[in-house]
Amino acid sequence: MSERPVGPETRVILHFALKLEDGSEVDSTFDKEPASLNVGDGNLPENFEQYIHGMTAGQRETFQVPPENAFGQHNPSNVQTFKRSEFGPDMVLEPGVMISFADKMQGELPGVVDHVEGDQVTVDFNHPLAGRTLTFEVEIVRVEPAHTTH
Numbered sequence: 001m002s003e004r005p006v007g008p009e010t011r012v013i014l015h016f017a018l019k020l021e022d023g024s025e026v027d028s029t030f031d032k033e034p035a036s037l038n039v040g041d042g043n044l045p046e047n048f049e050q051y052i053h054g055m056t057a058g059q060r061e062t063f064q065v066p067p068e069n070a071f072g073q074h075n076p077s078n079v080q081t082f083k084r085s086e087f088g089p090d091m092v093l094e095p096g097v098m099i100s101f102a103d104k105m106q107g108e109l110p111g112v113v114d115h116v117e118g119d120q121v122t123v124d125f126n127h128p129l130a131g132r133t134l135t136f137e138v139e140i141v142r143v144e145p146a147h148t149t150h
Helices: 046-052
Strands: 010-019 025-028 035-038 060-065 079-083 098-102 108-117 120-124 134-145
Touching (some): 046 060, 046 134
Antiparallel strands (some): 010 025, 010 035, 010 134, 079 120, 098 108
């Protein structure tokens, strides 16, 4: 088996863990089946892919990923206030509830209720991990040629 490095046109089988600054785990495959992806397919955000480029099977590394390389900085303009009447009467609106909105292109835009005050509902459309420095731990299980169809 060759020591093919992670790079363009490769399929990567890997274990990973994402942790917050306090060490709490956001996601991990270390106790499950490994994840697999083709480099550049969007399954792993591009900024995370850059960390694993050049790694080979059996390599295990831990990276500190600043917000600008992870899910971006928290953007105050992504926090919007709506009238309670804009939501269905049966909709539960309390902090932490995720609501799906349609964007201008009719794509899905998830938001999380930040707080409710009177008839005002404040929804945060930032990624829940925006503004956070993450620890990205990765172990490359296997690197193989990507199977592309032309």
